[in-house]
Each structure stands twice: as structure tokens, then as C-alpha cells.
Amino acid sequence: MKQYLLRSASMFLLLVIWMTNVQAFQDDEGCLMCHKYPMMGRITGEGVFRSYYIVPGIFEKTVHRNVPCRDCHNYIKELPHKPVKQGVTCNTECHSITNPATGKPFSHKPIYDTYRKSVHGRDKLTKTSDSDKPYCITCHTNPLYNPKEDKPPSKIIDRCVVCHEKRQFAERWYNHTSRRIKEVRRSSEDIVAICSNCHGKKEFIERRKELAKKEGRELGPKFAFAIDSYKDSFHGKLTRIGFTETANCLNCHANEVNYYKSVHEIRPSRDPLSPTHDNNRVKTCQKCHTYADANYAQLDPHPTSDKEDNPFRYFAEMIYNWVGYIVIAGLVGISMFETFGRWRDGVGLFIRQGSSWWRKSKRGRKRVV
Amino acid sequence: MNLSDNAKKVLERSMQQNRVSDEERKDILDVVAIMPDDRVLLYKNVVSNPIGDLPRYSIHIRIQHMLTFVTFLTLAFTGLPIHFIDTVWSEPLNSLLGGVNVTRIIHRTLASVMIFSMIYHIFTITFGPLLQISRGRFDIYRTIIPTFKDITDFKDDMLYFAGKRDQRPEMDKFMYKQKIHYFAAAFGNLVMVISGSSFLFPEFWASILPTSIAAHFQELMRLSHPHEALLALLVIAFWHWYNVHLAPGRFPMQWTFLTGMITREHQIEEHFLEYLRNLVEIPEERRFLQDLLESRELVPETETPVNSKPVSEQSTP
Numbered sequence: 001m002k003q004y005l006l007r008s009a010s011m012f013l014l015l016v017i018w019m020t021n022v023q024a025f026q027d028d029e030g031c032l033m034c035h036k037y038p039m040m041g042r043i044t045g046e047g048v049f050r051s052y053y054i055v056p057g058i059f060e061k062t063v064h065r066n067v068p069c070r071d072c073h074n075y076i077k078e079l080p081h082k083p084v085k086q087g088v089t090c091n092t093e094c095h096s097i098t099n100p101a102t103g104k105p106f107s108h109k110p111i112y113d114t115y116r117k118s119v120h121g122r123d124k125l126t127k128t129s130d131s132d133k134p135y136c137i138t139c140h141t142n143p144l145y146n147p148k149e150d151k152p153p154s155k156i157i158d159r160c161v162v163c164h165e166k167r168q169f170a171e172r173w174y175n176h177t178s179r180r181i182k183e184v185r186r187s188s189e190d191i192v193a194i195c196s197n198c199h200g201k202k203e204f205i206e207r208r209k210e211l212a213k214k215e216g217r218e219l220g221p222k223f224a225f226a227i228d229s230y231k232d233s234f235h236g237k238l239t240r241i242g243f244t245e246t247a248n249c250l251n252c253h254a255n256e257v258n259y260y261k262s263v264h265e266i267r268p269s270r271d272p273l274s275p276t277h278d279n280n281r282v283k284t285c286q287k288c289h290t291y292a293d294a295n296y297a298q299l300d301p302h303p304t305s306d307k308e309d310n311p312f313r314y315f316a317e318m319i320y321n322w323v324g325y326i327v328i329a330g331l332v333g334i335s336m337f338e339t340f341g342r343w344r345d346g347v348g349l350f351i352r353q354g355s356s357w358w359r360k361s362k363r364g365r366k367r368v369v
Numbered sequence: 370m371n372l373s374d375n376a377k378k379v380l381e382r383s384m385q386q387n388r389v390s391d392e393e394r395k396d397i398l399d400v401v402a403i404m405p406d407d408r409v410l411l412y413k414n415v416v417s418n419p420i421g422d423l424p425r426y427s428i429h430i431r432i433q434h435m436l437t438f439v440t441f442l443t444l445a446f447t448g449l450p451i452h453f454i455d456t457v458w459s460e461p462l463n464s465l466l467g468g469v470n471v472t473r474i475i476h477r478t479l480a481s482v483m484i485f486s487m488i489y490h491i492f493t494i495t496f497g498p499l500l501q502i503s504r505g506r507f508d509i510y511r512t513i514i515p516t517f518k519d520i521t522d523f524k525d526d527m528l529y530f531a532g533k534r535d536q537r538p539e540m541d542k543f544m545y546k547q548k549i550h551y552f553a554a555a556f557g558n559l560v561m562v563i564s565g566s567s568f569l570f571p572e573f574w575a576s577i578l579p580t581s582i583a584a585h586f587q588e589l590m591r592l593s594h595p596h597e598a599l600l601a602l603l604v605i606a607f608w609h610w611y612n613v614h615l616a617p618g619r620f621p622m623q624w625t626f627l628t629g630m631i632t633r634e635h636q637i638e639e640h641f642l643e644y645l646r647n648l649v650e651i652p653e654e655r656r657f658l659q660d661l662l663e664s665r666e667l668v669p670e671t672e673t674p675v676n677s678k679p680v681s682e683q684s685t686p
Contacts, residue, residue, distance in 0.1 A: 234568070237454060241469045289572055295583040296575035303588060313588050320596040327600065331608040339617060341530025345409065347617040354416035355634060356618035363532070367413045368665045 030079065031069045032056065061149075066172070068096050089124045090136040112136070115264040119271075129211050132204060139194055149175045185259070188239045188248035192230065195249045200227035220269050222302040225309060229302035245288075252276055252284055252301065370404035370411075372645075375518075376539050379510065379642045383649040386506045397648055400655045403668045408536055412637040414665055415658070421630020423647050423654065425542075429493045434626050436486035437558075440479045444561075445602050447476040452595045480565055487558055511542045511643070515552070519545040542643040550609060557601045564590035564597070 032054060034040060041051040059065060070076055071094040075086060091112035093105040115121055115136070122130040152174040160170035186194070198204050205224050212219045222229060230236040230249070238246035255262035255275050267274040275284040285292035300310070307314045346361030357367050372380065380401065384394055405411055426434075450459035451472055463469040501507040510516065523545045525538035543551070567574045567590040574590075575583045613623045618635070625631050636644045647654050662668050 240454060243470070291572040291576070293572070293576055295578065295580050296572050298580065298584040299571065299575065299587045300584060303591060310588070312585055313592065316589055316592055317596075320592060324596065324600050324603070328603050328607060331604060335608060335611045335616070337527070337530050341532070342617055344532070346413070349617050350620045351417060351419045351618070351632070354418070355413065356417075357413040357634070361413075363409075365407060365409050365413065368667065 027056070029068055029070055034080065066097065067094050071096050086125060108136075111261065111264055114261060118265040119268050120266060132198070132207065134198065138197070146179070149179060152178070188244060188246065189242070191248045191250055192227070192236070192239060196227045199223075218270070221309065222269075222304075225302060225304045225306065229304045233301055233303055235301065247288060247301075251287070256287055370401055370406050370408075372401065373539060376642060376645060379541075380645045380649065382508060383646040386508065387649050389649060393652075396652075396655060400648060400659055401645070403659065403662055405662075405667050405669060408539075408637065408641060410667065412634045414667060415633045415637060415661060417632035417634045418630075419632065420624040421628045422633040423631050423636050423644070423651070424629060425625055425631040425636075426629040427493075427497075428629065429489070429497075431626060431629055433486050433490045433493065436482060436489070437554075438626075440483040440486065441601070441605070444476060444479050444483065445598060447472045447479065448595075448598055449602075451476060452598075477569070480562075483558070484562055487562070508646075511646070513543045513548055513551050515545075515548050519548055537638060539641045540639055542640055542646075544639055546612065550604075550612075553604065554601070557597050560593050560597045561601075564594040568594070 035052055035054040036056075038051075038053050040053050041049055043049055064072075072088045072092055073084075074092055075084070091107065091109045093107040093109070095105045097106040098104070099106045120133050122133040122135065124135055152171050156174060157167060157170045160174070161167050164170050164173075209219060209224065226249075231240065235247045239248055250259075250263050250266075253266050253274070253276055255265075255273075269276040269278075271277060272279060274280065281297035282292060282294055285297050289296060303313065304310055305313050305317045343359075344362045346357050346359040346363075346366070348356050348359045350356060352358050355367060360366070380397070384397065389397065446462070447466065450456075450462040451469060453459050454463075454469065463472050466472045466475060498507055498512070518541075522538040522540050525534060526545070528534040529537045567587060571587060574586065578586055613619055613626075614621060623631075623635075631640070633644075636647065648658070
């Protein structure tokens with residue numbers, strides 16, 4: 001308890017130091033007039049407190065720090081605003097930021113549209129059975145701390161400010177570009193963990209199976225075992241031990257032509273455009289296994305011993321287990337029987353004075369001493 | 370001693386192969402004649418040196434056994450914590466070796482040593498018999514090749530242990546137990562090498578196999594490698610170590626794997642036919658046995674002809 005209190009106090013202290021040490025974002029729209037109050041929020045019907053408190057120091061550190069509030073909360077027309085019903089969606093246009101490539105307002109709409117067409121696509125506030133599918137923020141959690149956005153080296157920024165004047169601008173520009181130049185893919189372990197959030201949950205799988213049955217459609221053959229079977233596979237085990245060169249979920253299920261786009265348009269294996277479709281599997285395997293051929297593409301990357309999924313493996317494993325039990329039991333039994341037979345005839349445990357037959361025999365033939 | 374027909378054949382073949390003189394032949398038959406009919410009395414009364422009296426394994430076989438057992442145990446020691454990576458006990462074992470990535474490298478390196486041992490053994494069992502054939506001394510019954518007699522030996526041995534038979538069967542240099550063990554180990558090694566290589570070179574195996582079985586083969590290999598390893602480890606722990614370390618008379622261990630020699634009492638008890646060959650090939654053994662039997666007054670009062678009914682065919686009293 002003491003340790004817990006000490007830890008909490010330290011964390012709180014660090015948070016205070018950190019928050020007071022950063023410059024607040026520019027609140028041109030005056031949203032902080034209300035949202036600066038820590039207790040601002042509401043209690044939902046389920047009794048959960050939903051905070052509407054904006055901590056300037058924290059927001060300043062997020063990737064959306066340069067986006068004015070109403071670029072996303074575009075339904076707010078006056079202050080104080082009316083109750084929010086829809087909330088933010090990720091396909092709105094940021095009117096305050098221009099896309100330098102097109103000259104149009106910046107928007108996540110292109111990637112959002114791609115995602116909507118994928119097997120994971122859904123509307124944010126959908127009331128249908130798709131509500132258990134992931135939305136943008138399921139994966140993009142907008143972390144408060146990103147090590148790749150640490151303060152840039154001063155020797156570089158010193159050079160930038162010679163022309164660009166504002167040091168903060170130069171630092172942000174550096175972070176924005178350098179973060180994208182550096183590898184920003186998640187690690188294999190992180191990717192498996194994200195996918196496991198849904199595909200590893202029994203309730204989700206059962207619900208989806210039930211739904212597919214009701215709607216009369218077929219799920220992928222590995223849908224129910226996706227995570228468990230991956231973890232049992234070579235790929236899964238190597239990922240588990242931190243091997244970075246092995247395939248994770250996205251290496252096979254996303255098209256590598258443009259990785260960052262294709263991870264948003266994952267398709268079921270029955271879709272001819274899916275990299276895991278029968279027609280595309282050789283090519284997909286060859287991304288890592290250069291010499292993979294059509295036979296190789298038949299190997300099961302999600303092996304299970306489920307009777308319906310893979311009866312061959314199910315019975316092979318059963319035979320292996322029974323052979324193991326019978327062999328061990330048989331050999332131990334024969335050894336015991338042999339010991340019993342020789343022991344009755346007078347064999348001793350070890351050789352004593354040149355013979356191990358120094359015990360008295362129950363079968364009548366004694367050693368002549 | 371009244372030898373069985375089979376024992377007589379073995380003795381005769383050995384004498385022919387060793388080209389013994391008439392004088393030696395008489396000497397051998399005389400020694401056989403003074404042996405007690407009851408083989409149990411014979412092996413109970415001979416004197417044995419725990420580290421071995423009679424030759425059994427060549428230096429090549431001993432080196433191969435050493436290579437195989439060292440690599441087998443270390444392969445199990447490194448392979449099990451890789452396969453059971455999520456268990457509590459695998460973590461300290463992997464850490465001990467420098468982490469699982471190091472364990473994997475050690476495992477593969479040791480596997481190549483084991484494969485070398487297999488190849489060495491294949492050379493030995495190919496060229497050894499060829500050499501013996503060229504010298505006119507090859508006897509197929511002296512090899513590990515299973516024969517129908519092994520089945521009857523097994524049955525007779527079980528009857529003896531159950532007290533339904535008076536003598537253990539007259540077994541050859543390799544008895545049924547050793548033959549099962551040898552072929553189980555050979556089969557196991559082969560499975561481990563093939564399955565291990567299918568993990569390392571899956572593309573190669575897929576490319577050489579027919580489409581209809583390529584996937585099944587890979588799945589079977591994925592199952593076989595850990596199952597066969599575990600089964601082999603348990604067989605070694607429960608059976609092989611029992612037979613060579615824990616069985617009464619063998620405790621604390623048989624020295625054969627180091628000295629290449631077997632004790633006299635063990636040779637007579639479980640490899641009587643090989644002991645007859647030893648009597649032909651080693652004159653000192655004949656002298657030793659003769660002196661021992663006479664000193665213990667185990668020589669039968671009247672010598673019986675060698676073609677009378679053997680003891681092993683008599684019913685239990």
C-alpha cells in the first residue's frame with residue numbers, strides 16, 4: 001500500500017512538472033473558456049464519468065496539436081454549443097490546414113474511404129452488427145508520448161532558423177518529416193496484440209460466427225482460430241521471441257504494394273484481391289520465401305488440430321499421443337516384469353565379489369561359494 | 370552341456386569361420402562338454418569384472434554412441450525450451466544459454482553433429498561387414514538384423530520371468546530388446562533429421578513432394594519433431610537407462626559404452642550364443658572357464674554327448 005501511494009505521488013508530481021513545462025496550444029476559438037475546467041464532463045447512463053476536460057499541455061503533444069478544435073468538431077456553430085450527438089469522425093476536412101500537394105483542405109478522407117471498403121469498414125455510429133468492427137481510433141490511439149518526436153538535435157534546428165525564423169515551427173517540421181522517414185510501422189508483437197484485441201476474443205468470435213450463420217454467409221476457414229493458430233505456428237513463435245524478420249498478421253493479409261495504404265484495406269481470403277486468396281498465395285509467400293512454389297503455398301500458416309478444420313492433423317496427433325502412452329507404459333511394464341523375474345532368481349543390485357547373483361534364489365539354484 | 374541345435378550350428382559356424390585346427394576343435398568341444406547343463410548355474414557361478422571381460426563393441430561404435438548420447442541430451446536440453454517457450458521452466462533454461470535465439474543456434478549446431486554421427490555409423494555398418502565378408506568371417510546372426518527367433522526369444526523370456534520356464538532363451542549378440550531399441554533410435558533419428566530439415570528448408574521439401582502430400586507432410590513433421598523427441602527422451606529415461614544403469618546386476622552402470630567389454634555373467638545370461646563364439650575366438654576364455662568350473666566342482670560327473678536333448682526344451686519342474 002505504502003509503495004502504491006509512493007508511486008502514485010511520484011507519477012502525479014512528474015505529471016505536474018511535465019504539464020507546467022510545456023507551452024499551451026493556441027486556443028483561437030476560445031474552447032478552453034469552458035474546457036479548461038477539470039471537472040467538466042457528464043455521467044453517462046451507465047454511471048461512467050466522461051471528461052470533457054482538455055489539458056493544454058497534453059494536447060500540445062499530440063499529432064493534432066496544429067488543428068483547431070472546430071476543424072474536427074465542425075458541428076459546433078456557436079458558443080456555448082448545443083449537446084454533441086455525433087462526435088468526431090475521421091473523414092472531415094481540416095479547413096485550416098491545406099494539403100500542400102493538392103492545395104485543398106487537408107483530410108483523412110482518402111484513407112477513410114479505403115478503410116470503409118475493407119472487411120473492417122464501418123460507420124462510426126453504426127447501430128448494426130458491424131458495431132464490433134474496429135474504427136480508426138481502435139488502432140490509432142494517438143499516444144501522448146512518442147519517442148520519435150523527442151526534441152530534435154539543435155545543430156539541425158539552428159540551421160533551419162536562419163531562414164525559417166520560428167524555432168517551434170522548425171522543430172515541428174523536423175519531427176513531422178523525420179518521424180515519417182524513420183520506420184513508423186508497429187512492431188510485429190504490437191500488430192499481433194492489436195489484432196488479438198478482436199480476433200483473439202472468444203465472445204467476438206462466437207458472436208461473428210452466430211451472425212454469419214444467421215445471414216447465411218461463410219466466414220474464412222481460419223476465422224475462429226486466427227490468433228491461437230498463428231501463435232502455434234512458426235511465424236507466431238518467432239514473433240513471440242522477438243524475431244523481427246518473420247511474418248506478422250499484416251505481412252500476409254495486407255498487400256505490400258503500398259503497405260501503409262493496404263493495411264487499411266484488408267479483405268477476406270475469398271476476395272480475389274486479397275493476398276491470401278488462393279490465386280495470390282504464391283506471390284504472398286514469395287515476399288519472404290523466395291523459392292516458394294504452388295506446393296509451398298498449400299502449407300497451412302494457421303495450423304490447428306481441430307477436428308473440423310484439419311482432420312488429418314487431429315487424427316495424427318491422437319495417434320502420436322496414444323503411441324506415446326502405450327510405448328512408455330509397455331516398456332515400463334516389461335522392465336518391471338523383468339526385474340521381478342530376475343530378482344526372484346537371486347540377482348543382486350550390483351556386482352559383489354565378481355557376481356551379481358549373490359542373493360538367495362526362490363527358484364532353487366544357488367551360487368556355489 | 371547339451372547344446373541346442375541352434376547353438377550347435379552357431380558353434381560349428383564359428384569354428385569354421387575361425388578355421389580352428391582339429392586340436393582346438395577338440396579343446397572347444399571339451400570345454401563346452403564340461404559346462405553345466407543348467408545355464409543359470411553357469412552364469413551364477415562365473416566370476417566377472419564389473420568393467421567387462423569379453424569384447425563387445427569396437428572403438429567406432431563407442432565413439433558413435435558417445436556422439437549420439439551427448440548430442441541427444443543436449444538437443445533435448447535446447448529443443449524442449451524452444452518448443453515449450455511459454456512454460457515457466459523454459460525461461461531459465463533459455464536464459465542459461467544466452468536467450469532463445471542462442472538456444473536455437475546451439476540446437477542446429479548440435480543437430481549437425483548428430484547427423485555426422487549417423488553418417489559415421491552408416492559407414493561403419495556398411496564397411497565393417499564388407500571387411501568381415503572379405504575375410505570370410507561374416508555371420509548375419511551376429512548383427513542387429515531382426516530374425517524370427519527374436520519373437521520366440523521374447524516369448525520365452527517372458528515365460529522365464531513369469532516362472533513358467535526354467536531357462537532364459539539362448540540369445541545372440543544382440544537380443545530382441547536391443548534390436549527394438551536400435552531400430553527405434555534409428556527410426557527416431559531419421560524422423561528428427563527429416564522433420565528438422567523440413568523446418569529449416571520448407572521450400573525444398575514442398576518442391577520435391579507431390580502437391581497432394583506436401584502440406585500433409587509439413588504438418589506431420591511439425592507434429593513429429595516434438596512428439597518423437599519427447600517419446601525418445603522418455604524411452605531413454607525409462608527404458609535405456611533402466612537397462613544399462615538401474616537393472617539389478619547392471620547398477621550403477623554397464624561400462625560397455627566406455628570399455629567396449631561386457632561382463633562374463635551378462636554375456637552368458639543374455640548373449641549365450643555370442644559366448645560360444647567367444648570360447649572359439651579366445652583360448653584364454655576356455656582356460657579360464659575350465660579352471661573355474663573345476664575349482665567350483667561344477668563339472669558334470671559324466672560327460673554327455675553334445676547332441677542330446679537341450680535343457681531349454683525341458684519342461685519346468
